[in-house]
Amino acid sequence: MTRLLLVSAIVAASWCLACGSPPTGGNQEVTSVEAAAIPRAADGKPDLTGVWQGGSRRRGTWEEANSGLGVGGTGLDPSAPASPGSQQVITDPAPYQPWAAARVLESFKRRGIDDPAGLCLPLGVPRISLVGLFPIQIVQTPTQVVILHEYMSVFRVIPLNAGHHADLVPTYMGDSVGRWDGDTLVVDVVGFNDKGWLTSTGTFHSDALHVTERYTRVDKDQIDYVVTMDDPKVLTEPWTIHTTLMLRDGTRLQEYVCAENNVEVAHYERMLKDGVPFRR
Amino acid sequence: MARHTLGVCLALVWLFASPAWAHHSFGAEFDANKPVTLQGVVTKVEWTNPHSHFSLDVTDEKGRTVTWQLTGYTVNALYRTGWKKDVTMKVGDAVSVFGWRARDGTRSAHAREVTFADGKKLFYGPPAGTGEGGTTPAVKVP
Numbered sequence: 512m513t514r515l516l517l518v519s520a521i522v523a524a525s526w527c528l529a530c531g532s533p534p535t536g537g538n539q540e541v542t543s544v545e546a547a548a549i550p551r552a553a554d555g556k557p558d559l560t561g562v563w564q565g566g567s568r569r570r571g572t573w574e575e576a577n578s579g580l581g582v583g584g585t586g587l588d589p590s591a592p593a594s595p596g597s598q599q600v601i602t603d604p605a606p607y608q609p610w611a612a613a614r615v616l617e618s619f620k621r622r623g624i625d626d627p628a629g630l631c632l633p634l635g636v637p638r639i640s641l642v643g644l645f646p647i648q649i650v651q652t653p654t655q656v657v658i659l660h661e662y663m664s665v666f667r668v669i670p671l672n673a674g675h676h677a678d679l680v681p682t683y684m685g686d687s688v689g690r691w692d693g694d695t696l697v698v699d700v701v702g703f704n705d706k707g708w709l710t711s712t713g714t715f716h717s718d719a720l721h722v723t724e725r726y727t728r729v730d731k732d733q734i735d736y737v738v739t740m741d742d743p744k745v746l747t748e749p750w751t752i753h754t755t756l757m758l759r760d761g762t763r764l765q766e767y768v769c770a771e772n773n774v775e776v777a778h779y780e781r782m783l784k785d786g787v788p789f790r791r
Numbered sequence: 792m793a794r795h796t797l798g799v800c801l802a803l804v805w806l807f808a809s810p811a812w813a814h815h816s817f818g819a820e821f822d823a824n825k826p827v828t829l830q831g832v833v834t835k836v837e838w839t840n841p842h843s844h845f846s847l848d849v850t851d852e853k854g855r856t857v858t859w860q861l862t863g864y865t866v867n868a869l870y871r872t873g874w875k876k877d878v879t880m881k882v883g884d885a886v887s888v889f890g891w892r893a894r895d896g897t898r899s900a901h902a903r904e905v906t907f908a909d910g911k912k913l914f915y916g917p918p919a920g921t922g923e924g925g926t927t928p929a930v931k932v933p
Contacts, residue, residue, distance in 0.1 A: 620928075623819065624819040629816070645868075712922075712924025767867060768840050782894065
């Protein structure tokens, strides 16, 4: 375990060095110069409007940021090795209750064959914003923020300074309301169904999930995205992750119709029927 | 500061590693321990979601022509990786493909890299192991 942590630290350090700028963890690390460089809307709030990429720390256009190693292997240089991120997994364990942890582990052992994404279902929050392969567009107005996701063609309309509706029907993406906390947009999300995953393989949740997102644009290119997931039915304590959204000027969202030719489902069914071994 | 920075980096490594880079699990369908390199002629090209596909006629060790099915990126990822529909790869093109075979033993593979007749190379799909949860589960193993 120590060795794995060391390897992870090295990979992490290398990756962060490759970011081209020191990592930032929140408002306390934003210098006055950087703060001045934050684009602001007419109402003085930081303007989050733009096209962004999750799961990346690289600055630049989509092409620049995904060259070489690329993100998730989308790089333009085939001679480059696979992204270390696709090979390396280390973190503190997610705080699942023991029975729930066993379910997450079983999904891992089955290599995520039960991934809701495999059925072209919406990924939910925050998972939908962690997928680096597809861009995200944020449209901000003084009264609402709209987030458009190319992946699965889903959207979020986030009214500001409003309360949740009392008659929510559980959904994959939940019901979002937002407010400004200084220069940070805080989004409160409830009303989820129990059919999605929080982040990685098997990280299921219940309909009691409560997500709090904090979006802080720390400079022109980067939003610090901090997410706290609270689900007393399956977690032992709230679970917080820190990641970023990086500006991708010039990238346009395009149509993505997952159900067009989703032959993998039938392939999985044949494999299961024929007893093809695939478990770890 | 340094400690905080390392913590953020560790969190980022996990996030890079864990979420779905692909639409579905690589490992459930393909075997990273069975790499394959195929040389042949393209007979069909499908720009479709959630995955693109093409067919390749290959001469096997017995001199027979057999058809392989290759799977790769979604359409938008191909576009952003430098592919152009009906231009980059067409029916009749001779190409070499590196990838990993399907677990069910059929002539099907996940295509990682395509090499064209002029030597140009392009990724066609993500690395082995994507979308299956990496090497470590998100929870502590008892």
